[in-house]
Amino acid sequence: MDNRAGEMQVFVRVVETGSFSEAARQLLASPSTISKLVLRIEQRLGVRLFERSTRRLALTDEGRLYYERSQALLAELDDIEQALARGARHARGTVRVNASVGFGTWGIEPLLPVFWEAHPDILVDLSLSDDLVDLYLERTDIAFRIGALGDSSLRARRIGVARRRMVAAPAYLERHGVPESIEDLDRHNCLGFNFRRASPVWPLRQGGRIVDRMVRGNLLANNGETVRRLAIAGAGIARLADFHIDRDIAAGLLVEVLAESGHDCEEVHALYPGGRHVPQRVRVFLDFMVPRLQAFMKRP
Numbered sequence: 520m521d522n523r524a525g526e527m528q529v530f531v532r533v534v535e536t537g538s539f540s541e542a543a544r545q546l547l548a549s550p551s552t553i554s555k556l557v558l559r560i561e562q563r564l565g566v567r568l569f570e571r572s573t574r575r576l577a578l579t580d581e582g583r584l585y586y587e588r589s590q591a592l593l594a595e596l597d598d599i600e601q602a603l604a605r606g607a608r609h610a611r612g613t614v615r616v617n618a619s620v621g622f623g624t625w626g627i628e629p630l631l632p633v634f635w636e637a638h639p640d641i642l643v644d645l646s647l648s649d650d651l652v653d654l655y656l657e658r659t660d661i662a663f664r665i666g667a668l669g670d671s672s673l674r675a676r677r678i679g680v681a682r683r684r685m686v687a688a689p690a691y692l693e694r695h696g697v698p699e700s701i702e703d704l705d706r707h708n709c710l711g712f713n714f715r716r717a718s719p720v721w722p723l724r725q726g727g728r729i730v731d732r733m734v735r736g737n738l739l740a741n742n743g744e745t746v747r748r749l750a751i752a753g754a755g756i757a758r759l760a761d762f763h764i765d766r767d768i769a770a771g772l773l774v775e776v777l778a779e780s781g782h783d784c785e786e787v788h789a790l791y792p793g794g795r796h797v798p799q800r801v802r803v804f805l806d807f808m809v810p811r812l813q814a815f816m817k818r819p
Contacts, residue, residue, distance in 0.1 A: 530586070591796060614641055614804045617661070631645075664788055676788060676809050684764065686768065692776070709721070712742075719734060721758055743759050
């Protein structure tokens with residue numbers, strides 16, 4: 520009897536736990552049984568799924584593809600069984616969502632109560648982080664990302680464009696003066712980030728061209744919301760997306776500086792695993808959120 524779905528479940532568990540022994544413990548099997556099952560899959564497919572070493576398991580390109588497709592198929596199977604078992608006429612289940620702290624706080628969170636009015640049986644597992652996550656390894660259904668998209672098997676739905684602006688609190692500018700040129704940033708406390716893709720360089724416009732300006736400050740944070748709050752408190756100059764700070768500017772809590780020198784805009788997308796079958800719960804969440812978030816990004 521064909522039991523490829525069961526094999527896929529075991530394989531996915533090995534990938535997500537990172538070892539045969541831990542997968543075996545969770546599945547109440549022996550490590551040798553799990554190892555032999557994965558070997559059987561490899562022999563049937565004629566490819567290696569893992570690069571094995573004494574320290575860890577690493578997926579090969581073929582292994583990553585098999586993992587991605589297995590996840591999608593198992594999720595679809597789970598949807599089918601839930602719908603048949605419960606006689607469901609509407610979406611239910613868990614949608615795992617990741618977004619930056621600022622975008623999640625100001626864009627997604629206010630929409631959730633309205634979403635649940637229409638879809639009360641969907642559990643939203645929301646994680647906010649300004650660092651990038653691997654959708655497959657973190658078992659994430661949807662990630663809202665700001666910035667350029669890399670080559671990927673992920674699907675993308677465009678949300679809008681975020682422009683980064685330099686801002687500071689009026690109290691800070693009273694104490695330290697208003698920068699009139701990007702060279703003036705050398706004498707200002709510029710609040711930065713410490714996640715992997717962060718850089719102590721701000722791309723700024725000067726004399727009709729873009730220059731990478733090295734900045735310094737006494738804060739490195741792992742999310743924009745911390746930087747925003749400390750900027751409001753008068754700690755220094757921050758460079759944040761407009762959707763994150765435009766309310767503070769309107770309220771007079773922050774003031775934009777060097778507006779003519781800002782230039783960089785980044786696109787915002789909703790990313791989700793590819794494949795022919797998108798689980799109903801994921802499709803429902805995307806169809807609800809995307810048009811509303813597009814309107815959020817276009818607000819004045």
